Amino acid sequence: MTAEQIAENFESVRNQIKEAEKKSGRKEGCVKLCAVSKFHPAEDVLAALKTGQTLFGENRVQESFAKFTQINSVSKIKPDLHIIGSLQTNKVKKAVEIASCIQSVDREELLAEIEKQCAKIEKKIEVLFEIHTGEDSKSGYKEKSVLLKSVENCANGIYPHIVPKGLMTMAPFTQDEKLIHASFSKLRNLKDELNKSFPSLEINELSMGMSGDYKIAIEEGSTLVRIGTALFGERDYS
Numbered sequence: 114m115t116a117e118q119i120a121e122n123f124e125s126v127r128n129q130i131k132e133a134e135k136k137s138g139r140k141e142g143c144v145k146l147c148a149v150s151k152f153h154p155a156e157d158v159l160a161a162l163k164t165g166q167t168l169f170g171e172n173r174v175q176e177s178f179a180k181f182t183q184i185n186s187v188s189k190i191k192p193d194l195h196i197i198g199s200l201q202t203n204k205v206k207k208a209v210e211i212a213s214c215i216q217s218v219d220r221e222e223l224l225a226e227i228e229k230q231c232a233k234i235e236k237k238i239e240v241l242f243e244i245h246t247g248e249d250s251k252s253g254y255k256e257k258s259v260l261l262k263s264v265e266n267c268a269n270g271i272y273p274h275i276v277p278k279g280l281m282t283m284a285p286f287t288q289d290e291k292l293i294h295a296s297f298s299k300l301r302n303l304k305d306e307l308n309k310s311f312p313s314l315e316i317n318e319l320s321m322g323m324s325g326d327y328k329i330a331i332e333e334g335s336t337l338v339r340i341g342t343a344l345f346g347e348r349d350y351s
């Protein structure tokens with residue numbers, strides 16, 4: 114895709130986010146855009162940076178480490194990177210070096226490793242807890258009791274380098290909008306519940322909505338949409 118096409122896509126998606134905010138009676142600008150650049154080259158990220166986009170999401174640490182190291186060396190404007198894909202424990206060291214947020218925390222063991230690696234480099238990192246809300250997706254916390262234990266550990270100061278900011282989910286891949294609404298509203302209700310139980314934390318971010326369902330997500334209270342295809346085109350996995 115050319116830089117011009119990418120710029121047009123960003124303009125169009127930003128306008129549609131604005132419209133969706135308005136339609137849902139939400140404040141203009143309350144929904145942030147995370148541009149998912151996985152499987153797209155560094156040039157595409159540079160084109161996006163030129164449009165004013167600074168927040169990017171990648172799901173594979175190895176790929177994004179190389180890509181964003183290169184981008185950082187050539188671009189004056191520094192991108193802000195979130196890891197959004199399931200993260201193996203042995204990739205955490207590199208992940209915390211390049212990212213400002215891990216959106217895909219789905220187990221206690223991962224929190225412990227993030228703390229360990231962040232402590233080594235004296236860096237604080239934000240995290241979102243990924244929640245399993247739909248039937249298709251494999252990732253995310255499934256047992257509420259397990260999630261509550263993780264959040265409680267954060268609230269008790271067990272992980273001083275970790276700043277929990279909110280929740281993330283993927284809706285099921287379906288045409289059935291009722292199921293998509295149900296998945297997103299489940300995440301919103303869980304956020305409200307966590308805020309009541311753990312008032313010392315600020316669990317406010319709701320990372321939900323992708324190219325196919327972000328308007329529904331905005332209706333349901335999303336504060337952060339993760340959009341790839343609608344901005345950069347189809348991914349070539351070959």
Ligand SMILES: *Cc1c(COP(=O)(O)O)cnc(C)c1O
Binds near residue numbers: 172323340341342343
């Ligand atoms: C790839 C990916 C996205 C972006 O999906 P699109 O349908 O291309 O917008 C969002 N969230 C996660 C977790 C992803 O892996």
